[in-house]
Amino acid sequence: MIRRTLVPFVLCTLWFQCCLAGNVERLKDGLLIHLQQPARNGARQVQLQVVSDKIIHVSAGPGEAISTSPSLMALVTGSPSVKWDSEEKEGIVTLKTSALTATVSLQTGEVSFRDANGQIILQETAAGGKTFTPVNIDGKTLYRIQQVFESPADEAFYGLGQHQTGLMNYKNQDVDLTQYNSIAAVPFLLSSRHYGILWDNYSITRFGDDRPYAQLGEFTLYNKDHKAGGLTATYAPRRKPDSVYLRRDENKIDYTFLPDLHNIPAAFPMDKGMVTWEGFISPAENGLHKFFMTASGYIKVWVDGALVLDKWREGWNPGPTVFQHTLHKGQQHALKVQWIPESSQAFVSLKWLSPTPAALQNKWVLTSEAGEKLDYYFVYGSSADEVISGYRTITGRATLLPRWAMGFWQSRERYKTQAEIEQTVSEFRKRKIPLDNIVLDWSYWKQDAWGSQEFDAARFPDPAGMINRLHNQYHTHFMISVWPKFYEGISNYKSFDEKGWLYKQNIKDRQRDWIGKGYVSTFYDAYNADARKLFWSLINKNLFSKGVDAWWLDATEPDVLSNASITHRKALMNPTALGPADQYFNGYALANAGGIYEGQRKTKPDQRVFILTRSAYAGIQRYAAATWSGDIAARFDELARQIPAGINFSLSGLPYWTTDIGGFYVEDKYDSPAPKGAALQEWRELNTRWFQYGAFCPLFRSHGQFPYREMFNIAPDNSPEYQSMLYYDQLRYRLMPYIYSLAGATYHHDYTIMRGLVMDFGADTAVQNIKDQFMFGPSLLVNPVYTYQARDRRLYLPANTGWYDLYTGKYTAGGAYITANAPVNRMPLYVKAGSILPFGPALQYTGERPADTITLYVYTGKDAQFDLYEDEGLNYNYEQGQFSNIPLSYNEATQKLTIGKREGSFPGMLQQRTFRVIKVSPEKAAALDFNQTTRDVVVYNGQEQTVLLQ
Incomplete structure (x- = not known):
């Protein structure tokens, strides 16, 4: 009798629970929420996937199911191995990890994120902030997608790629994420509130006010x-x-x-x-x-x-x-x-x-032109480094570039013959100017054969022999420009065309380029996996087989026709193998670089890939790709804009960036074999100041149009400008133990080399908008000079630490602005108190000799530590654990420096080396002088040793 009474009650209870459960599906890696009453053009489904205890993947759609089209940028979308719990209460679904709580309103779909203490980190607007406006593009149903978030007045925003507007903090600004020559759109945003948002969409996107201009x-x-x-x-x-x-x-x-x-x-x-x-x-x-x-x-x-x-x-x-x-x-x-x-x-x-309308006050917004779903990753961390590490957890580690890439590269637009290249490198060696890479820009092919990937034999009669001599006689590496562009009718064009792997609109338009009489051309479809394989096979056959070391991928926006309207630019790359160009407009550089990276690793697995590309997108760091800031002007104001451009690019999670030292194109006053008078002096100073800055960018590279860009063609060797450029080139090589250790940390620990001050001094609100200073690694504060004839500059020394002038060793307390001396031959550089700076021997190229003697400058005032990283420098054995670390630490209380036990090993590793130790303190300045003697000399064989510094 009792059982008969309970059965209807139990059935009723189960039916009620199933109705509730119908709103929420528990998946292996998260939750799928079905909204009770979706708003018009709003989300019907919201999905939370747990990537880690600090990363939540949010996706949403307006239909009965959320699109499952694979991501191009993300390698992971969720992880079933991470522990999490969930509950549903009073119309709110909660997902909780050990570090985060994410909630979703069953009524509106609003998502919010809280830390372990229940404090809000980020929340979507009260109504959910998701808008899906249907659009039909080339017969495919897509959506114009928008997400609105709340934002406190004191929040600051960084990242979003490389832009040329001179802005640092994007709070209350509008940023157009459209790939363009000198603009690299990367949809990763870093907040001063210790979170990041990776926006997984490939169409043109706007951060900020989305109203049409x-x-x-x-x-x-x-x-x-x-x-x-x-x-x-x-x-x-x-x-x-x-x-x-x-x-x-x-x-x-x-x-x-x-x-x-x-x-x-x-x-x-x-x-x-x-x-x-x-x-x-x-x-x-x-x-x-x-x-x-x-x-x-x-x-x-x-x-x-x-x-x-x-x-x-x-x-x-x-x-x-x-x-x-x-x-x-x-x-x-x-x-x-x-x-x-x-x-x-x-x-x-x-x-x-x-x-800005009232509805957008204290908000921030992302709006994309076309997508199948709304898709973003929320990344939380206790520091900017941890947030960027989360970005790379999603999109892939930044591969370790070859060590020689950290040296100096010389380029110009352009070396026209084989003889010019060899003569230039010979002059570097003759003058003892350190150099690791010579770069051959475009048009090394026959005039009517763009896309042949073949040298013009009349100007480059023996390219394999040339590269062999560069390697073995001059100890220099060789990078070459490779475009995804093909002239109509050449053999390589036909190979792609017969398979339907070319964008054909430019061919239909009969659009001619600017070379000679003008030639009709187009680009290949890098979104097609087989087309990428064919592209690699061509450059492998014609270039890599001859000894080419690295790839310069130009015009990868893709720039099929410069200055075409955006509508026409889409038509010029339509359709892609994946879908309409509107949907995939921004991702070309990612796909193109991926094909070359994967092709070379398969062809020659023991040689590190290295790519320089004019455009970039989220995830490209996993393809050994660096980016340069495009075809910028040779002017001081343009130099000023490069500083926040590079910092924000690095804050976007992509660690390797460079700029054309001196600027690419020049005003008429410079465009002659030898600018004269005032123009000549300004030209020399511009290049000198840019060179000083470039020496502390992640990659150090000179390039530009006429006049020639080699330092000996810019100024005579007895001039302060030449001597300054030579000094910073030599200093870069002296710093190679430091720089390569930073590169090692970038791969192994998701480090960032070029660091906005908010990364290391975020508690100091004074740094939030500083756009013309940055940290180069943990120790060096870089303060470029970007005003003509300036001989000093105002700069800020961040608070809660002291600072040493690198050149003199003089100490200054932090937390104040100062006016620093900046003669034409010097850029102000400061070292953070509590730093260990390792300097190696003088080098002409990175592989000239191992760092058998290292001078450790110990900047006291605080405890310090640094890990000296080493590996073979050219191959991928580091991925298998073949590398070493020597931990260096200084204790302020005991005044002792500890050179720790070496961890790990690799073939060819030095078994013994000498450390020379120089102490710098507030009471006793020590100038940067590699010839000074020191009583603290340690012969190190891999075992821990301690030195008491006097």
């Missing part, structure tokens, strides 16, 4: 005589501005892309002209208005009489600029824009956004 005509415009209707536009000769070709009122400045140039007045000669727009703008609302400009040629902008922009770029490669200005409703604010195109193909546009 408005034309100036959205203001009430007045001409220079205060007449409503437009700005006064004056088209005039550059050298005779009073002789006007045309004057008219215009309501926009929009010569953005190639088609827009058709709107230039027919009688106006752009290469000899100047355009001035002037008048007044009147907004419809008060507040901070944002302006977005792209321009090439010379551009100046004044707002309310204040000069807000003064910039130059080569005509064919416009660069971006952002600025903000407070405007008042109904008031006429003066605006003047002066543009000197300087060539028949130059570009300018000026657009704007009204003040």
Whole structure:
């Protein structure tokens, strides 16, 4: 009787629990939540996957199922081995790991993240913040995707790849994530609140306000005589501005892309002209208005009489600029824009956004043009290093580059013959200028054979012999430029074309490039796995087999046609093997690099791959790829923009970055065999200052257009400029034990070499917006000089530690701004108290000799430690554990330095070496001098030894 009574009760209870469980499915690695009442264009399904105790993968979709299309950037999406618990209570689903709690509202799909103490780290907006707007692209149903998060007023944001706007902290800024020459979009964001977001999407994306940029005509415009209707536009000769070709009122400045140039007045000669727009703008609302400009040629902008922009770029490669200005409703604010195109193909546009809407105040937003689902990874850590480590847990370790890549590279646009290359390297060796890599830029092929991957025999009669001599006679490595571009009709073009592996729109358009008479060309589809294999087989047969050491992958945005509109750029790479170009626009560089990395590792497993690519995307670090900052201008203001560009690129989780020392393209005043007078002096100083900075970038590389970029072609050897460049080159090689140890830590411990000050001094709020200083490893504070004729510079010494001038050893307390001396031959460098800096022997190339004698400079004032890492430097044995670490530590209380027991081993390892120890203290400065004597000399055989420092 009792059993008969219980049966209906038990069945009813099970039915009720199953109804609740129907909203939440427990998976092996997380939870799938079905929302009870999905909003219009909102999420219907939300999934949480546990990657680690500090990484949660969030995906969502508007349909009955979430897309399972594989990720290109992520190697792991979830991990069943991580312990976690879940519960459902009062309409909230909770997933908990040992370090994080993630909650999801069954009503709205809102996701929030809390730490182990229950404090909110990040939360989506109250309504969930997810929007899926259906779009049909090439017959495929996709969604325009948006996610909105809450953001406290004091939060700061970094990362997002490499941008050229000079910004460091992206809080309340808008960042366009579109691949472009000199802009590398990486959808990883690092917050000052110790979290990161990896946005797994490959379409064009916007961080910040997603409203389309408005034309100036959205203001009430007045001409220079205060007449409503437009700005006064004056088209005039550059050298005779009073002789006007045309004057008219215009309501926009929009010569953005190639088609827009058709709107230039027919009688106006752009290469000899100047355009001035002037008048007044009147907004419809008060507040901070944002302006977005792209321009090439010379551009100046004044707002309310204040000069807000003064910039130059080569005509064919416009660069971006952002600025903000407070405007008042109904008031006429003066605006003047002066543009000197300087060539028949130059570009300018000026657009704007009204003040940020209230709905986006204290929020941050990611919006992507096309995707199958909303997909992001939340990464938590106690430090920026831990967050970046989480990024690499998802997307792959940064491979260890060959040791020679840490040395100096020489390049120019371009060495035209085999003889030029060998003569240049010979001159380096003759002058005893340290060098490890010579780079051959484009057009080494026959003029009509781009994509042949073959040397023009008339100019390079014996490329294999040349490379052999570079290796064995000059002890120099050889990198070559390889484009994914093919001229129509050549043999390699036909090999791809017959399989349907080429983008054909440029061929249909009969678009000719700029070489000779102009040739029709296109790019191969790197999203096709078999096409990638074919591409590798071609460069393996024609280049790698001849001894090429490394690959320079140019135009990997892909730049099929420079300055085409974004719509046309998509058409030029459509369709990809994976789907519409709209969906996969940003990921080309990742796929292209992956094919070469995998091809070389299979072909020659014992040689480290090394790739330099102009574009980048999340995950590319696992393919031995570094990135350079593109075709930038040879100007001091451009040098200034490279500093935050490189720092933010590194904060995006990609550790290897470089810039063209001296800038790529030059103004007319420099474009001669020997610039004269004031231009010559400025040219020498520009290259010197850039060289000083470049010596402390992760990779150290000189490149650019004419004039020639070798230091002996820039300045005479008795000049302060030449001597400075030589000094920093030699210093880089002296620091090789330090630098290669940082590279080892980058692979083994997910370290970052080029470090924004927020990484090591985040508790010091003064560093949050500093964009022109960075740490090079744990010890060196780098302070580039980027103003012509500056002989000092203001810099900040972070708080809670002391700092030593590297050159003199003089001590200064931290937590204050100082004015540091900066003569033309020196850049201010400081060493953090509590540092051990290992300096090796003088070298002409990294493999010249092992670091059998190392000078340890110990900067006291705090405890210090450093791990001296070594391996064979050229192969992948380090992946199998063949490497060594020598732990170095200093105890401030006992004044003792301990050189610890060596851990690990590898073939060819030094069994014995000498350490020379030099103590630097606040009371006793010690200058950087490798010839000074010291009584503290240790002969080390791998066993622990301790030295009492006096």
